[in-house]
Amino acid sequence: SSSSSSSPAAAADRLLGGLLSPEFDEASCLSRYEASSRWKPSPFLVSPYLVERLRRYEANHRRCGPGTARYRDAVARLRSGDGDGDAECRYVVWLPIQGLGNRMLSLVSTFLYALLTGRVVLVHEPPEMEGLFCEPFPGTSWLLPPDFPYKGGFSAASNESYVNMLKNGVVRHDDDGGGALPPYVYLHLEQIHLRLQNHTFCEEDHRVLDRFSWMVLRSDSYFAVALFLVPAYRAELDRMFPAKGSVFHHLGRYLFHPGNRAWGIVERFYDGYLAGADERLGIQVRIVPQMAVPFDVMYEQILRCTREHGLLPQVTSTSEPAGGRPPPPPTAKTKVKAVLVVSLKREYYDKLHGAYYTNATASGEAVAVYQPSHDGDQHTEARAHNERALAEIYLLSFSDAVVTTAWSTFGYVAHALAGVRPWQLAPLDWGKMRADVACARPASVEPCLHSPPPLVCRARRDRDPAAHLPFLRHCEDVPAGLKLF
Ligand code: GDP
Structure with missing residues (x-):
């Protein structure tokens, strides 16, 4: 633990360059100040303005959060159907959808939206997420109190959805602020055929959304990217994130x-298996049941990727060191490479482990292959399963290099937390049963927004934001997707 180190540099690192508030009790959440000592140093500076905005956010959350008179007042007005916009405190309620990776992407996005719009973010924590994450804001809570009335049953078809309100004439996009509003608005940001709905990221719509003091939001997407498409937010985003890809x-x-x-x-896993290695390589293999890549095809692609990019040493065909090479002198320390295989399936680990167990490496390095768990299938509803999933995301993020699977939000979260551009296994060409290129390095460490919003808004034609905005690209693994870099 770095808790006792007193040099200013170590203290700054412990607080991640000022990102974290020092105001927390350490024992209640050991990871908060300890994760930093296992990550590689961040490649991105934290802007002082971001730090200032976070401290301002925290103060506002304390002022308006659960347990305050202002919160009680706001809920009372919500229940009585009074949606008028002059409220002192404004909220965005986050409701979960499936998948931990998806949840983390949409939660970061919701928080960024709250930062930009002066809202307080409240998280509906289902039982299977209880205790999964610590409270992020000091002296208050981000958990939605259990008696909050609107927690379930929302979909694209809900009358409370903003797009349906527009359709039904309940709100108008050019409303000057005079008309009465419903007590809350539901923002549906779940992808539909890899698009978000139109009218969810247009400037005039955001002015209308802004007038609601209560917003309920459901999303499976990294819609933070889409916030950069709203001109009104651009200046703040520029100041908070001089490097957009961070x-x-x-x-x-x-x-x-x-x-x-x-x-x-x-x-336990890091200290027991990984800490002592000279180098750590993470390999994340995500096989989705609907598009199950056959084992042999995927395994071959992983080997091709690691061979082509020198990520793993070659094995010789015997257990003797290669080509009569003399054994290393007894004093030389053997270099140990730890390989962390993270997957629901165990066969990738089995085969890779077997390869390095049975054979020597040409380089003389020792390769130790580990897999923390292999639950078999996804179980978003099970708490212990989610704890393992989160633990494995963090273990991956402590790697020096990572190989991740195309399309996987689980993989995105791991490499983005690490600040490491992954080697991303290319999507399979199903016709050839092979990927032409085994893996590629994305332009940034950012996650991909799989489902961009149309920007048609009230114009006649959609346009491609990647063609107009210098900090946006299409994703390497999801051609229509968008990412910051
Ligand atoms: P995605 O489906 O790859 O985009 O990632 P998500 O995290 O959204 O959903 C997959 C879920 O399956 C995870 O949240 C875990 O519950 C589970 N899962 C997938 N891969 C792994 C893995 O390698 N280890 C563990 N422990 N769980 C996994």
Whole structure:
């Protein structure tokens, strides 16, 4: 633990360059100040303005958060149907969808939206997420109180959805602020055929959304990217993130701190298996049941990727060192490379482990292959399963290099937290049953927004934001997707 170090540099690092508030009790959340000592140094500076905005956010959350008179007052007005916009405190309520990676992407996005719009973010924590994350804001809580009335049953079809309100004439996009509003608005940001709905990221719509003091939001997407498409937010975003490709890296490290149970897994595994290695390589293999890449195809692609990019030493065909090479002198320390395989399936680990167990390496390095767990299938509804998933995301993020699977939000979160550009296994060409290029390095450490919003708004034609905005690109693994860099 770095808790006793007193040099200013160590203290700054412990607080991640000022991202973290020093005001927390350490024992209640061990990961908060300890994760930093296992990450590689961040490649991105934290802007002083971001730090200032976070401290301002925290103060406002304390002022308006659960347990305050202002919160009680705001809920009372919500219940009585009084939606008028002059409220002192404004809220965005985050409701979860499936998948931990998706949840973390949409939660960071919701927090960024709250930062930009002066809202307080409240998280509806289902039982399977209880204690998974520590509280991120000092002296208050981000958990939605259990008696909050609107927690479930929302979909694109809900009358409370902003797009349906527009359709039904309940609100108008050019409303000057005179008309009465419903008590809250639901913002549906779940992807539909890899698009978000139109009218969810247009400037005039955001002016209308701004008038609601209560917003309920559901999303499976990294819609933080889409906030950069709203001109009104651009100046603030520029000041907070001089390096655009650092949004998830900073906000993820700020918001997410594994609770003590998940952190216990991380520490035991890291200290027991990984800490002593000279180098750590993470390999994340995500096989989705609907598009199950056959084992042999995927395994071959992983080997091709690691061979082509020198990520793993070659094995010789015998257990003797290569080509009569003399054994290293007894005093030379053997270099140890730890390989962390993270997957729901165990066969990738089995085969890779077997390869390095049976054979010597040409370089003489020792390769130790580990897998922390292999649950078999996704179980978002199970708490212990989610704790293992979170622990494995963090373990991956402590790697020196990572190989990740295309399309996987689980992989995105791990490399973005690490601040490491991954080697991303290319999507399979199903016709050829092979990927032409085994893996590629994305332009930035940022996650991909798989489902961009149309920017048609009230114009006649959609346009491609990647063609107009210098800090946006299409994603390497998801051609229509967008990412910051
Ligand atoms: P995505 O489906 O790859 O985009 O990632 P998500 O995190 O959104 O959903 C996949 C879920 O499956 C995770 O949240 C875990 O619950 C589980 N899962 C997938 N891969 C792994 C893994 O390698 N280890 C563990 N422990 N769980 C995994």
